[in-house]
Amino acid sequence: MSGPDSTANRAPQKAGSGAILAFVCLGQFMVFTDVSIVNLALPSIQEGLDMTDVSLNYIVTAYATVLGGFLLFGGRLADTFGRRRLIQIGFTLFALASLVSGLAENGPTLIAARGVQGFGAALITPAALAILTNTFAEGPERNKALGVWGSLSGIASIAGVILGGVLADGPGWEWIFWINVPIGLGAALFAVRILPESRAEERSQFxxxxxxxxxxxxxxxxxxxxxxxxxxxxxxxxxxxxxxxxxxxxxxxxxxxxxxSPMMPLRIFRLKTMRVANISAVLVFGTFAALFFFASLFMQNAFGYTPLEAGFAYVPLAVSVAAGAGIASGLVAKFPPRNLVMAGLVLAVVGLLLMWRAPADGTYLVDLLTPFILLGLGCGIVFVTLQIAAFVGVSDEEAGVGAGLINTSQEAGGALGLAIIATIAYSGIDSEMEATGGDPELIMNIQESANHDAFLSGAVLGVIALLVVAFLMPRADAGASHAEDDGKNLNETDLAPAESDT
CATH class of the missing domain: 1.10.287 (Helix Hairpins)
Incomplete structure (x- = not known):
C-alpha cells in the first residue's frame, strides 16, 4: 500500500469545514444537473441546429459516457497529483466546454463539447468527494456531510430537468450551457482560497x-x-x-x-459494506435513470404537458428527495445502512407500481403526485445511505479511488438500467406504430403501453436491488465500531480474506 494521506503536508486551511462542504457540493450539483438538463431542451436544440433524431441522442450520451468512463481515472489522478488541483482543472474544462456548447452552430460541435464537459466533470466529482471524506472524520460528522452530498445526486438530476424546461422555453437552449461558465470559472479561481490540498504521500509510479x-x-x-x-x-x-x-x-x-502500484487496489473490494453498496448503486441508479427518462416522456406524450409544465411537475419529487435525504442523514447513525436502503427501495418500488397503473387520461393530482412523493422519499434515503456505506473503512489515502468507484457505479448503473428497460419498453414498437395508420388514439395507446412496461421493469429492477441489499449487506450499524472493524481488516492483511466477509 502507499503511505498515509498527506494531511499533515497540506497548505494552511483558509476556510472552515462548512465552507469546504458548500464548495464541493456546488461541484456535485453542477455535474449532476448537466446529466439531465438537456432532456426537456432537446426539441429546441434539434430545431435550432437541424439535427436528426439519431444524432440528438448523442447530446445526452456523450456527456454521460465520458463522465462514467473517466471517473475512476479522475479519482486516481486526484490521489496522485492533488485533489484541489484536479478540481481547478475540472472546473475550468467544464466552463470552457459549456461556452463552446452554447456557441455551437452544428451538431458535431455540440456533441464534442459535451464530451469535454463530461471529462471535466469526471475530474471534479471524485476529487471533491475525496476532499469531503478527508475533511470530516468517519462517524456522525462524516455521515451528515455525506448525507448532504448524497442528496444532491437526486435533487440535482431533478433540478436539471426543471431548469432545462424553464430555459428552453425562456431565453433559449443555449443558456442551459452558458449558465455554467461564470460558475465554473469562479469556482476554479476560488478553490485555492477554500480548499486544502491533499494527495497520497508516497508518489508511486502511475x-x-x-x-x-x-x-x-x-x-x-x-x-x-x-x-x-x-x-x-x-x-x-x-x-x-x-x-x-x-x-x-x-x-x-x-x-x-x-x-x-495499481490504480485501483483490488484489496479495496474486501470491504463488504463498500462492495455491496457499489453493487446496489448499479441497480438503484438504473432504476431511477429509467424513471426520470420515461416519466418525462409519459407526461409529455400521455398527459400533453409542455417542457415547462413537465419540468415543474417534478417539483414535489425534488422536495421529497430533499426530505428523504434529511431523514436518512438523521437515522444513519442509529440504524444499519441495510435497513435504511431497504426502506427507501420499498418506497421506490411502490411508487413505480403506481406509475405502472397510471392511465394516459388520468390527472396529475390523482395519478402522479402520490407516486412522485414516494419515489422522491425513496430516492433521497437510498442515495444518501449508499454514499455513506461506500466509504465505510476506506482509508484517507484511497478516498479518491472510493469516490471514483461509487460514482462509476452510479453512472454505469444508470446507463445499464436505461438501456435494458428501454429495450423492453420499445420492443416491437416500430411495427406497432406503422400499423396505426397515423390514428392518434392508437398511437396514444402504444405510447401508454410502452411507458407502463418501463415503469414495471423499473419496479422489477428495484426488487432485485432490494434482494441484494437484504441478503448481502451487513446488518451492523454504520457507526464507528463497524467502520473500524472494516478498516482493520483491510489494513492488517492484503492477501487473507477479511473477517467482514465471513
Missing part, C-alpha cells in the same frame, strides 16, 4: 496501462449499452462490443493484480 484499459472498457460498455437500444442486442455490433468489454475489463483485473 498505473498508466491500468488506467487506459479500465477507461477504455468502461467507455465501450456505457457506449454499447446506449447504442443497443437503437441497433438491437442481438446484432454483431452489440455482441462484438460486449466481448471487447469483457476482454478489456478482464485485462484490467490482471494488470491490477500484477503491477506494484
Amino acid at each position: 498505473d498508466s496501462l491500468g488506467a487506459a484499459t479500465l477507461t477504455a472498457g468502461l467507455l465501450l460498455l456505457i457506449f454499447t449499452l446506449g447504442e443497443a437500444t437503437h441497433v438491437g442486442w442481438g446484432t454483431f455490433r452489440t455482441i462484438g462490443s460486449l466481448i471487447g468489454v469483457a476482454v478489456l475489463l478482464t485485462g484490467f483485473i490482471v494488470i491490477e493484480s500484477l503491477v506494484k
Whole structure:
C-alpha cells in the first residue's frame, strides 16, 4: 500500500469545514444537473441546429459516457497529483466546454463539447468527494456531510430537468450551457482560497496501462449499452462490443493484480459494506435513470404537458428527495445502512407500481403526485445511505479511488438500467406504430403501453436491488465500531480474506 494521506503536508486551511462542504457540493450539483438538463431542451436544440433524431441522442450520451468512463481515472489522478488541483482543472474544462456548447452552430460541435464537459466533470466529482471524506472524520460528522452530498445526486438530476424546461422555453437552449461558465470559472479561481490540498504521500509510479484499459472498457460498455437500444442486442455490433468489454475489463483485473502500484487496489473490494453498496448503486441508479427518462416522456406524450409544465411537475419529487435525504442523514447513525436502503427501495418500488397503473387520461393530482412523493422519499434515503456505506473503512489515502468507484457505479448503473428497460419498453414498437395508420388514439395507446412496461421493469429492477441489499449487506450499524472493524481488516492483511466477509 502507499503511505498515509498527506494531511499533515497540506497548505494552511483558509476556510472552515462548512465552507469546504458548500464548495464541493456546488461541484456535485453542477455535474449532476448537466446529466439531465438537456432532456426537456432537446426539441429546441434539434430545431435550432437541424439535427436528426439519431444524432440528438448523442447530446445526452456523450456527456454521460465520458463522465462514467473517466471517473475512476479522475479519482486516481486526484490521489496522485492533488485533489484541489484536479478540481481547478475540472472546473475550468467544464466552463470552457459549456461556452463552446452554447456557441455551437452544428451538431458535431455540440456533441464534442459535451464530451469535454463530461471529462471535466469526471475530474471534479471524485476529487471533491475525496476532499469531503478527508475533511470530516468517519462517524456522525462524516455521515451528515455525506448525507448532504448524497442528496444532491437526486435533487440535482431533478433540478436539471426543471431548469432545462424553464430555459428552453425562456431565453433559449443555449443558456442551459452558458449558465455554467461564470460558475465554473469562479469556482476554479476560488478553490485555492477554500480548499486544502491533499494527495497520497508516497508518489508511486502511475498505473498508466491500468488506467487506459479500465477507461477504455468502461467507455465501450456505457457506449454499447446506449447504442443497443437503437441497433438491437442481438446484432454483431452489440455482441462484438460486449466481448471487447469483457476482454478489456478482464485485462484490467490482471494488470491490477500484477503491477506494484495499481490504480485501483483490488484489496479495496474486501470491504463488504463498500462492495455491496457499489453493487446496489448499479441497480438503484438504473432504476431511477429509467424513471426520470420515461416519466418525462409519459407526461409529455400521455398527459400533453409542455417542457415547462413537465419540468415543474417534478417539483414535489425534488422536495421529497430533499426530505428523504434529511431523514436518512438523521437515522444513519442509529440504524444499519441495510435497513435504511431497504426502506427507501420499498418506497421506490411502490411508487413505480403506481406509475405502472397510471392511465394516459388520468390527472396529475390523482395519478402522479402520490407516486412522485414516494419515489422522491425513496430516492433521497437510498442515495444518501449508499454514499455513506461506500466509504465505510476506506482509508484517507484511497478516498479518491472510493469516490471514483461509487460514482462509476452510479453512472454505469444508470446507463445499464436505461438501456435494458428501454429495450423492453420499445420492443416491437416500430411495427406497432406503422400499423396505426397515423390514428392518434392508437398511437396514444402504444405510447401508454410502452411507458407502463418501463415503469414495471423499473419496479422489477428495484426488487432485485432490494434482494441484494437484504441478503448481502451487513446488518451492523454504520457507526464507528463497524467502520473500524472494516478498516482493520483491510489494513492488517492484503492477501487473507477479511473477517467482514465471513
